[in-house]
Amino acid sequence: MSPQLNINEKDEKLYLPEIAKVTKVKSFTDQEKFFEVELASGRSLNHDPGQFVQVSVLGIGEAPISISSPPEKGSRFEMCIRAVGPLTRKLHTLGVGDNIFIRGPFGHGFDKDILDKLSGKHLLFIAGGIGYVPLRSLINMVLEEKEIYEKISILYGCKTPQERMFPSELDEINSIGGNVELLEIVDRPDNNWKGYSGVITNLIPRVSINPENCIAVIVGPPIMYKFVIMDLLDLKMPKKSIYISLERRMKCGIGKCGHCQMEGIYVCQEGPVFNYSYVANNKEIF
Amino acid sequence: MNKTINRPFFQITKDGMLAAIDKMLQDYSVAALTEKNKNVVFDFVKSSAEISNVYKPTILSPKKFFFPQEEVILEYTAEGKVTAIIESKPMVLFGIRPCDINAKKVMDEAFAESNGDANYLSKIENSVIIGIDCKQVCDEDSFCYRVNSQEVTTGCDILLYDLGEKYIFEYKNEKGREFAIKYFGSQGSDHGAYDKFLKEKESNFGKTEGPFKDLEYLPGVFEHTKDHPIWEEEAKRCLSCGSCIMVCPTCYCFDVADELALNLKEGQRLRRWDACMLSDFANVATGESFRKEVSNRIRHRMNRKFNFLMRKHHQPACVGCGRCVRACLADISPKEIVEIITGEKERE
Known part of the structure; x- marks a missing residue:
């Protein structure tokens, strides 16, 4: 193995998303909706500004979505989603209390x-x-x-x-x-x-x-x-x-x-x- | 490579090996080279009698055993119960060749780095990899000798050398040692038999062109040839079909897709091989494409092999197996591209 590579143990939860509940929805434009969601586990997303999450609706798919709220909002965070594909169009049909699935936060933001x-x-x-x-x-x-x-x-x-x-x-x-x-x-x-x-x-x-x-x-x-x-x-x-x-x-x-x-x-x-x-x-x- | 000091070698007759394989079959699924529709493929066998004796390059590489063309990664129900699916079974992969062993090294590192991919790594953990060294180049499309991938250091558990009437072998790690003792016995072999094999191998490979000019500096060479006319020239021929990627032993890009069962009560999330040569690979939701031109995609793929991944893994991510050359309908060859990029050859 090359010494520069960071070889980690295998992670069995890499692709396993966690459940989150929609707590607020607001339409901004014809195409864009604002969502506030809360992780069911109660954990805080603990993200840096600029990071993203992988959002999925089971049976439809998964896509990367930017986190729009500042850090430290407890277990809730916000996204604004443009309806452009099957997943995001499905997300637009969801209301308060509906479940979505989340992996992340991912990437390198403003650390x-x-x-x-x-x-x-x-x-x-x-x-x-x-x-x-x-x-x-x-x-x-x-x-x-x-x-x-x-x-x-x-x-x-x-x-x-x-x-x-x-x-x-x-x-x-x-x-x-x-x-x-x-x-x-x-x-x-x-x-x-x-x-x-x-x-x-x-x-x-x-x-x-x-x-x-x-x-x-x-x-x-x-x-x-x-x-x-x-x-x-x-x-x-x-x-x-x-x-x-x-x-x-x-x-x-x-x-x-x-x-x-x-x-x-x-x-x-x-x-x-x-x-x-x-x-x-x-x-x-x- | 010819440092044989402290490298214990063992031997087993060909008949002994067939018996050993039948013994393994009681404990493992065994995949090996076998005939299928007049071609040879790596596939699971039920008996040692099904194994082909003569090596010919396969269309698909053995990566399919660890990174299947399609693999379930999640299962879920309509109620929202989601389960990660990580499948592996005790498996012996018998008779993979140096090019594929070197390709596996790249794959192992790619799936293990930073975020250890359990779907891939658990299959590797559950497998015993038995390689067979090559004494000569297998056909005119192979160019292992240009990237030194005819040489095996690590990447398999046991390495066999075919001496005609018998194999001599060495184990590469503890897993290989334990397996070899259990199934192959531990009859020692003098170094003379290995030295004889090596001498013949060196003589055969000595007749080839040898490694690419500036092999170890290829990442830098590729970094500085992003505007080389070759990308446009190759693009004129390329059909963007992605065949090169399907057959490549080191391509590991994938797509992720959900599929609902017909009863709409349960579903699966799958990952499938994907190909950066396909026109929509680098598209984003709003329709922007970041590699719209065929030339950009060829450049990207070649840079992955000889620049980006080579920097990471300290070996070319092209192992010269020649599969893409055989699969390409437009006769595009990475060997030719590198030779032109390095100035070793002029375009014919």
């Missing part, structure tokens, strides 16, 4: 090492569409102790005003003031939209950024983070000050099935949260 590096910094969150969902775990966590950061800027872009996630929470964030700012933009505004219109990169020049003290955290579709990263690098932000969280279709969550592999990296093990400097040369990032 203590990363969180320690954030204090005193200007945090620049940039979310596209449903990308706000995984980012919300960290956003809500840092808003709890906003005074330890120099500034918190949240840039959020959606295709239409109807696609905004957590709209009432966004309104709350907008009213915090002080060192917290929220800038929103939509691609296709309606008559009621009073904010900016266009693509998310239009918002970047509206934030005052000192590249030496700013940490950017980006979550969105590839076409979005590609251009956001280009703009941040143009502003002389160092690659190591940029974090991204990537979406891949994990089938196992434990570094075996190969579906999430991005060149040599298993996103389910080393990600989904990456320091950009680590993946900047990866050809399969976009």
Whole structure:
């Protein structure tokens, strides 16, 4: 055996999910629903922001879903799920009291090492569409102790005003003031939209950024983070000050099935949260 | 390899081996090389008489015994009772060849690292692996000699050397020692018989091209050839059928799927072989594909063999068994790809 490999004992529960009960459901858009669930065992998920769980409905299947709540919510946690396939469409039919099954949390999120590096910094969150969902775990966590950061800027872009996630929470964030700012933009505004219109990169020049003290955290579709990263690098932000969280279709969550592999990296093990400097040369990032 | 000091060798006649196999069959399921529709396959046998004497490369590798094409990992009921299913039975795998032994080493590590996969590992634990060394290259598609996988260090419990009228053997670990004493006896063999085998083997393999140029540096070579024209060129021929992956002894990617019984009261979660050469392998729910182009997929697969997994396992994850070469409808060969990438050969 190679000395570098971490060979563990066999784990008979690797693929065995645990039961969880839906405790809250709320529709956000035509496609997205918010779920709060509670593990039946009463254990706390004990996750880091940015981690994911494998959610299943028996008889339908299993899929990776981001955890949207900040850590330490006891045995309850939150997800926001877009109905795109058989599993997620089935999840959309569930109500309070129904059972789902959970494995995890999995992956490498914003762990203590990363969180320690954030204090005193200007945090620049940039979310596209449903990308706000995984980012919300960290956003809500840092808003709890906003005074330890120099500034918190949240840039959020959606295709239409109807696609905004957590709209009432966004309104709350907008009213915090002080060192917290929220800038929103939509691609296709309606008559009621009073904010900016266009693509998310239009918002970047509206934030005052000192590249030496700013940490950017980006979550969105590839076409979005590609251009956001280009703009941040143009502003002389160092690659190591940029974090991204990537979406891949994990089938196992434990570094075996190969579906999430991005060149040599298993996103389910080393990600989904990456320091950009680590993946900047990866050809399969976009 | 020719350090025979402190390596005890034993011997058993061919007839003795057949009797030993019949004895094993009382205690184990025995899988070995056997004829099926004019081909040879690794399959379970009921008697030593069913075992083929002449080795020809099989279509599927013995990985199927530890990582079946389809395997139940969970069973559940409509009431929500879920049970992990981990199946294994006492099994002897008789007569696997150096390429497949080296492939098994990669698989063992892949399933054991970080999260020990009980479905795979319990089958390995419950098995005795008896290898047979190769004295020569088995056919023109094999290229074990280019990745040194004709050499066996570990990966099996007992290794046999075919000396015509008899086998000599050595055990590779305690499990192999106990098994060999019980079924093969412990009649010693002088090192001369092994040395004679080895000399012939070295002479035969000496006539081949030998290892790839820069074999140990292939991960670095592949890392720096991601824009090489070969990926586009091979993509023009590749049919993205995934055959290469189905027959590969070191491919272990899988899909996970649920199946409900017809009564809708119970169901199973299965894992099945999957293939990174298939166009939807790296798709995500929203339809994005992270390896849309065939060229990206060929590059990925070859990098898994000679870069990503080679870094991890310190041996190429291609063992040169030649199965993908025989299975490919478009005549794509990893051997040729490596030779072009390293500059050893020009494209014909």
